[in-house]
Amino acid sequence: xxxxxxxxxxxxxxxxxxxxxxxxxxxxxxxxxxxxxxxxxxxxxxxxxxxxxxxxxxxxxxxxxxxxxxxxxxxxxxxxxxxxxxxxxxxxxxxxxxxxxxxxxxxxxxxxxxxxxxxxxxxxxxxxxxxxxxxxxxxxxxxxxxxxxxxxxxxxxxxxxxxxxxxxxxxxxxxxxxxxxxxxxxxxxxx
Numbered sequence: 404x405x406x407x408x409x410x411x412x413x414x415x416x417x418x419x420x421x422x423x424x425x426x427x428x429x430x431x432x433x434x435x436x437x438x439x440x441x442x443x444x445x446x447x448x449x450x451x452x453x454x455x456x457x458x459x460x461x462x463x464x465x466x467x468x469x470x471x472x473x474x475x476x477x478x479x480x481x482x483x484x485x486x487x488x489x490x491x492x493x494x495x496x497x498x499x500x501x502x503x504x505x506x507x508x509x510x511x512x513x514x515x516x517x518x519x520x521x522x523x524x525x526x527x528x529x530x531x532x533x534x535x536x537x538x539x540x541x542x543x544x545x546x547x548x549x550x551x552x553x554x555x556x557x558x559x560x561x562x563x564x565x566x567x568x569x570x571x572x573x574x575x576x577x578x579x580x581x582x583x584x585x586x587x588x589x590x591x592x593x594x
Contacts, residue, residue, distance in 0.1 A: 428483045429474045437466035478542070485540040493532045497525075 417423065440446060440462035448455050473479050504517070517525050538550040547555075557566055 423484065424477075424480055425474055428480050429470045431483065431487065432470035432473045433466045436469050437462055440465060482540045482542075486536055489536040489540070490533060493529065493536065497529065500525075 420426075441457050441459070444457050446458050446461040446465065448457050450456075473483075501517075505514075516522075535550060538553065539548050541549040543549050543552045
């Protein structure tokens with residue numbers, strides 16, 4: 404029982420140092436911004452010995468400044484901490500789902516991957532889940548979140564036809580987009 408309390412005290416000590424409120428959000432933002440700048444090459448490239456490389460120094464400095472400005476705002480850090488912790492839960496649920504799918508799938512060397520319509524459906528569900536998590540992390544008026552305010556707005560119209568009309572229009576639009584989408588051209592094999 405002494406070990407558990409020692410680990411708990413270590414976590415409390417890290418919290419007092421600001422590891423969770425400063426260091427980890429800074430590293431997360433820096434890493435993501437730096438990776439995006441490296442991938443998109445927004446700040447340009449240079450040629451060194453005939454090899455084209457990104458301007459890592461500009462990318463790193465820009466990512467550093469953006470990360471530093473973000474952690475200067477306690478509101479942004481709070482949103483990041485709340486969102487990141489809940490996205491981890493969504494990630495765990497997706498891993499559990501893939502474990503279940505893998506138990507019924509044919510085994511291959513590549514592993515288990517969702518393909519086609521199942522992949523797009525799963526990506527849509529994850530996008531909706533992340534959107535709800537983000538809306539639930541944004542503070543609104545009176546201490547409530549944006550998700551709570553949106554829910555309260557729609558609950559005002561619970562007895563009216565407004566909500567059902569909106570749902571019907573969204574379903575019709577999705578159905579129309581599904582029908583008029585371009586069919587994929589069959590791939591021709593060259594012999």
